Amino acid sequence: MRVHFKTYGCQMNENDTQIMAGILLHEGFEIVDELELADVVILNTCVVRQKSQDKYHSALGQLVKLKGQGKIKLIGVAGCGSNLEGEKLLTLGADFVIGSRSIVDVAEVLRRSATGEKVVHLEDRTHLLEADIPRFRKVKHHAWITIVHGCNRFCTYCIVPYTRGRERSRPMQDVLREVERLVAEGTIEVTFLGQNVDAYGKDLKDGTSLARLIEETSKFEQIKRIWFLTSYPTDITDELIEVVAENPKAAKSFHIPVQSGSDRILRMMNRRYTSAQFLSLVERIRSQVPDASISSDIIVGFPTETDQDHRETINLVRQARFERLNLAVYSPRPGTVAARFFSDDVPREVKVERLNQLLEIQKQINAELNGAYLGRVVEIIVEGKTKDGSYYGRDIRNKIVIFTSDEQLNLGETVRVRVERTTAGPLYGRKE
Known part of the structure; x- marks a missing residue:
C-alpha cells in the first residue's frame, strides 16, 4: 500500500512523521509525496491553537470526499489531535487514530485498519522509540532528534501536557547511538527536540543533562553544528550556557518563549518567572555568549489582558531585542485551565491590533540587528x-x-x- 503523510505543527511532529514513515517503509509499505498516488493518507496533526485544529479538520473533510470517490482507501489521524479527540475522529471520517506516544505501532494499526477494523490506539509506547527504530529522512545533512517527550509545566493556556503527556527522557547512550548512526549516513547537523528540551535528563536522575549531551555529541568529528529546541526560561542552567559559550559546535542560538511581558499575565499563565527574571536570563546569556541569538514566542490577547499589560510586553520586547519573535493571538484550548476558568474577553480586533503593533516593533529591531551583518x-x-x-x-x-x-x-x-x-x-x- 502507498502511504502519504500531511504534517502540521512543530518540529517534533516532523520528526514523528519521519519515524512513522521509516517504520512503514521497513514493513513493506511505500511512501509517496503526491496525494494523488496514495492509497492511505495520514494526517499528523497539531492542536496548539484553534486555527491549527480547524486546518486539519478541513483537510480531513476533503479526504473523506476523496475516499467516497474511491480515490483513496484509508484515512489516519496521528499527532496531538489524535490524543485530544480520540474516537471523535472516527465519527468525522477517520479509519484509524494513533496517538503521538504510540507511533511505534503505526504498521500494526494500519494493517488492522486495512481489514476493516476501526482502530483508536493511544497507549504510551515512547519507551520503545529507541535509536534502532527506522527513520525516513529526505534531508541527509541535518536530523531532528527527539530527546524528551511530553511536558510537566502545565501552563494554563497550553494543551501539550494533555496531548503529549508527562516528560520522559531518552537515555543518553541511546540518543548517542542514534547520532552515531546518523553520522554514518552523512549527517553533519543535529537538532535536539523537546517540548521543554532543557528538562532533558531530570527524570532519569543519573546526571544526564542537555549540556552533557551536547558535549558528548560534539565528540563526533563529522558533526559540525548542534541545535536544541525549545527552552523553558527557568530550566536553562549555567552549565548549558557555559557549554554553548565554549563549545564551537554548539549553535549560538536560544529559543526561549516568554509569552508576555506582564507579571500579572505571567502568573495567570502559570509561567514561573517574572519579566525581570526573564530579562536577567537574557542578560546572563549575552554576557557569557556575546554572539548569542535569542528568539521568543508571545501570546497576544490572553484573558483580561489590558492596554497596560500590552505596554509591558512592548517594553520587554524593546529591552530583550529578540532576533526573531513568533506572535500568536490567544485562542482557548479545550480542557486547559484558561479555557475552563478564564473568559476569552479580549475582542478579536484588539488582539489583531496589538499583534500588528508588536510585529512592527520587531520588524524594526530585526532590521537594526541585521544591519550589523553588512560586509561580514x-x-x-x-x-x-x-x-x-x-x-x-x-x-x-x-x-x-x-x-x-x-x-x-x-x-x-x-x-x-x-x-x-x-x-x-x-x-x-x-x-x-
Whole structure:
C-alpha cells in the first residue's frame, strides 16, 4: 500500500512523521509525496491553537470526499489531535487514530485498519522509540532528534501536557547511538527536540543533562553544528550556557518563549518567572555568549489582558531585542485551565491590533540587528536552492542567508559568504 503523510505543527511532529514513515517503509509499505498516488493518507496533526485544529479538520473533510470517490482507501489521524479527540475522529471520517506516544505501532494499526477494523490506539509506547527504530529522512545533512517527550509545566493556556503527556527522557547512550548512526549516513547537523528540551535528563536522575549531551555529541568529528529546541526560561542552567559559550559546535542560538511581558499575565499563565527574571536570563546569556541569538514566542490577547499589560510586553520586547519573535493571538484550548476558568474577553480586533503593533516593533529591531551583518563574512551550511537559482542556509546564530555562487554547491556543504545586503528578514550575499 502507498502511504502519504500531511504534517502540521512543530518540529517534533516532523520528526514523528519521519519515524512513522521509516517504520512503514521497513514493513513493506511505500511512501509517496503526491496525494494523488496514495492509497492511505495520514494526517499528523497539531492542536496548539484553534486555527491549527480547524486546518486539519478541513483537510480531513476533503479526504473523506476523496475516499467516497474511491480515490483513496484509508484515512489516519496521528499527532496531538489524535490524543485530544480520540474516537471523535472516527465519527468525522477517520479509519484509524494513533496517538503521538504510540507511533511505534503505526504498521500494526494500519494493517488492522486495512481489514476493516476501526482502530483508536493511544497507549504510551515512547519507551520503545529507541535509536534502532527506522527513520525516513529526505534531508541527509541535518536530523531532528527527539530527546524528551511530553511536558510537566502545565501552563494554563497550553494543551501539550494533555496531548503529549508527562516528560520522559531518552537515555543518553541511546540518543548517542542514534547520532552515531546518523553520522554514518552523512549527517553533519543535529537538532535536539523537546517540548521543554532543557528538562532533558531530570527524570532519569543519573546526571544526564542537555549540556552533557551536547558535549558528548560534539565528540563526533563529522558533526559540525548542534541545535536544541525549545527552552523553558527557568530550566536553562549555567552549565548549558557555559557549554554553548565554549563549545564551537554548539549553535549560538536560544529559543526561549516568554509569552508576555506582564507579571500579572505571567502568573495567570502559570509561567514561573517574572519579566525581570526573564530579562536577567537574557542578560546572563549575552554576557557569557556575546554572539548569542535569542528568539521568543508571545501570546497576544490572553484573558483580561489590558492596554497596560500590552505596554509591558512592548517594553520587554524593546529591552530583550529578540532576533526573531513568533506572535500568536490567544485562542482557548479545550480542557486547559484558561479555557475552563478564564473568559476569552479580549475582542478579536484588539488582539489583531496589538499583534500588528508588536510585529512592527520587531520588524524594526530585526532590521537594526541585521544591519550589523553588512560586509561580514559568515560560515553557512547549504540547505537548498531558491526558485531563481540562489542558495540559502544558516549561520551558527540561525540567521538565514540567501546567496549566489559561481559554482554548483551540494546540500550540507559548508561555505563562506560575504553579506552584501540586509533586510528585516533574510540576509543576502555572495559566496567568497
